[in-house]
Amino acid sequence: QVQLVQSGAEVKKPGSSVKVSCKASGGNFRNFAINWVRQAPGQGLEWVGGIIPVFGTTEYAQQLQDRVTITADEYRSTAYMELTSLRSDDTGLYFCARVPLPAAMRAYFDLWGRGTLVTVS
Amino acid sequence: EIVLAQSPGTLSLSPGERATLSCRASQSVSSNYLAWYQQRPGQAPRLLIYDASSRATGIPDRFSGSGSGTDFTLTITRLEPEDFAFYYCQQYGSSPLTFGGGTKVEIK
Numbered sequence: 001q002v003q004l005v006q007s008g009a010e011v012k013k014p015g016s017s018v019k020v021s022c023k024a025s026g027g028n029f030r031n032f033a034i035n036w037v038r039q040a041p042g043q044g045l046e047w048v049g050g051i052i053p054v055f056g057t058t059e060y061a062q063q064l065q066d067r068v069t070i071t072a073d074e075y076r077s078t079a080y081m082e083l084t085s086l087r088s089d090d091t092g093l094y095f096c097a098r099v100p101l102p103a104a105m106r107a108y109f110d111l112w113g114r115g116t117l118v119t120v121s
Numbered sequence: 122e123i124v125l126a127q128s129p130g131t132l133s134l135s136p137g138e139r140a141t142l143s144c145r146a147s148q149s150v151s152s153n154y155l156a157w158y159q160q161r162p163g164q165a166p167r168l169l170i171y172d173a174s175s176r177a178t179g180i181p182d183r184f185s186g187s188g189s190g191t192d193f194t195l196t197i198t199r200l201e202p203e204d205f206a207f208y209y210c211q212q213y214g215s216s217p218l219t220f221g222g223g224t225k226v227e228i229k
Binding site: 035044045046047061062095097107108109110112113115 | 154156158164165166167168171172177178209211213216217218219220221222223
């Protein structure tokens with residue numbers, strides 16, 4: 001059974017960077033897109049971006065594309081999301097989520113990590 | 122960008138009642154590529170419905186999705202205690218992916 005295991009909580013200063021990891025255990029990693037979705041405290045869901053590991057292709061939300069980079073390490077079955085120039089409104093839970101359709105970037109998400117809390121203060 | 126408006130913001134119902142949640146898109150959702158998720162406090166979202174009306178694996182049949190174009194509905198026929206949660210719609214027909222603001226289903 002495939003699981004997405006995310007790295008632990010982070011506390012960062014404004015202006016610094018954070019890199020969150022998402023490891024897929026069990027199952028095929030390289031052919032299925034991993035997306036990142038964030039949730040500010042008490043708020044709704046916001047798409048951040050995604051990557052298809054086998055191709056290395058990425059897509060980003062326009063409002064974040066200057067500050068976010070998503071990468072994948074096929075050998076470690078791990079995806080990463082790095083966010084730079086952190087601000088207080090970047091505080092929130094960051095989820096990784098898998099698209100269940102091979103080689104599709106844009107679709108629904110059938111499998112989610114538990115989330116990584118990033119606090120900017 | 123397609124904006125998704127969910128209504129109502131909060132739905133107060135009793136166990137056993139029927140819940141009807143709405144998701145309205147600012148423009149037509151391509152191929153009715155719309156999903157619904159449930160999120161309980163402290164948990165990640167869980168996929169309920171995809172392609173507007175297909176139930177995800179393991180989802181009880183009291184959950185159903187309908188609609189097309191710009192108007193979509195999630196129906197829960199008989200609310201169970203574990204169904205009181207937040208619900209989000211998401212469109213994936215065009216970039217960027219967008220989510221609705223959510224509906225909270227609370228116990229009356």
